[in-house]
Amino acid sequence: MTVELPAGWSQVPLGALGNWYGGGTPSKAVPAYWSRGTIPWVSPKDMKVPRIRVTEDYITLEAVQESSTKIVPLGAILIVTRSGILEHSLPIALADVEVALNQDLKALSPTIGVDSEYVSYALQAESQRILTECRKAGTTVASINYEALREYCIPLAPLNEQRRIVAKIEALMERSRRAKAALDAIPPLLEQLRQSVLAAAFRGDLTADWNESSSIPMENSDSYLSCMPLIRVENILPKGGIFDGPFGSNLKTSDYTNCGVRVIRLENIGQLCFLADKQTFISQEKYQTLSRHQVKEKDVIFSSFVSDDVRACVLPKLDTLAIAKADCFCLRPDPRLLSPQYLCYMLSAPQCYRQVVRLAHGATRVRVNTTEVKSLLIPNCSIAVQNEIVRQIDLILSSIRKLHNRYEGLRSQILRLDSSILDKAFQGELVPQDPDDEPASVLLERIQEERRKAEAAGGKKSGGKRRGRGQSGEQLSLVPETADGLQISATEQ
Secondary structure (H helix, E strand, C coil): CCCCCCCCCEEEEHHHCEEEECCCCCCCCCCHHHHCCCEEEECHHHCCCCEECCCCEEECHHHHHCCCCCEECCCCEEEECECHHHHCCCCEEEECCCEEECCCEEEEEECCCCCHHHHHHHHHHHHHHHHHHCECCCCCCCEECHHHHHHCEEEECCHHHHHHHHHHHHHHHHHHHHHHHHHHCHHHHHHHHHHHHHHHHHHCHHHCCECCCCCCECCCCCCHHHHCCEEEHHHCCCCCCEECCCCCCCCCHHHEECCCEEEECHHHECCCCECCCCCCEECHHHHHHHHHHECCCCCEEEECECCCCCCEEECCCCCCCEEECCCEEEECCCCCCCCHHHHHHHHHCHHHHHHHHHHCECCCCCECCHHHHHCCEEECCCHHHHHHHHHHHHHHHHHHHHHHHHHHHHHHHHHHHHHHHHHHHCCCCCCCCCCCCCCHHHHHHHHHHHHHHHHHHHCCCCCCCEEEECHHHCEEEEEECCCCEEEEEEECC
């Protein structure tokens, strides 16, 4: 596909833009390589930020000298080339200090006349196409083909324009970052509001001015429901109204099938909602041995594990039979006496969470058992009051969900804006062109000439050429210079 570029720009293979570096892992059998290290050693786990200054691991100079890793210069562009994250994203970062790499990364140190930040942004703009066109086939872990990456072309602007583009991108991205930071303050506030609503419902504040007999608000009533009596969960459930799922010896991973009877697992319990996406099944034959663990529509499913809050939901109608796994408790109230949604809300309130934390046990995975769940205290009130509490909570939570959806929509718009900024930048539409800027082709010719002189002075021999196509018939010849770098020539046809 022909790429239309602004005047003075050229399409240039990445391999022609400077020296490339690979990496390696010094022997873990030599603790001294790692225990006294001062050189940042970058692995994919560090590539979560746009600029690398610190890393989880450091190595010594001796480790560099006695392994396949190399010192990568300040300003190099670091690229993950082997990692599961390459299934969907291409991590790219700039080295703000000299670093070493592990074998799952490559680094490009641009030559003089090529701005590192410009190339980094260009790679970000091209990241999805790189993932598609440079993917290595037949590998267990997602990987980038190194040679294909070096041959991948990006648009190179004149040096002065590179700098103007970088400055404009950074100014716009800074505004975008501030907008994202402001937006990201919203979800915690919404969660605080959700917890406040549940806490108020637990206290009875939502129905403090509600007249149960007439269903008419009482403007000047005392808060008679703010002191609702508490009752143990076991005392408001019918016999057999709480049970857990089968434990490991009765239900194993090998029992799972592609279809059949649904197994409700922790992954299906959200914050007051059922998460239906992850589906696990067992056969009808296996279900016959576990039928006593069957769960039904309007059962309250409660996580046995303690996290930052209580995870509980009301089970919706499913299109198949279902059982609960061992880490999911089922509470089955008599709906004539206890609203399932009311029970779910009360179990999820902060007051109940504090009870769960006090009762929880376990060293590695903190959890509660059914006996402890039975002992939890929730407000005791008539079914009419329960239904009114549920109605009011539903109204408020519906508004919270709308606000959260609005937040997600705005954040998606900002992410699309970031992508649009990069697209426009490398189509020459972000900043004006200056006809007085030295064309990229002249820069490339000078780089080639300087490398040719350095090669001649060093007595190096050139190998065979590989060619890439530039703009308007300009042909770029890539000549292997060393194991780490390529030499480039640009000639007009």
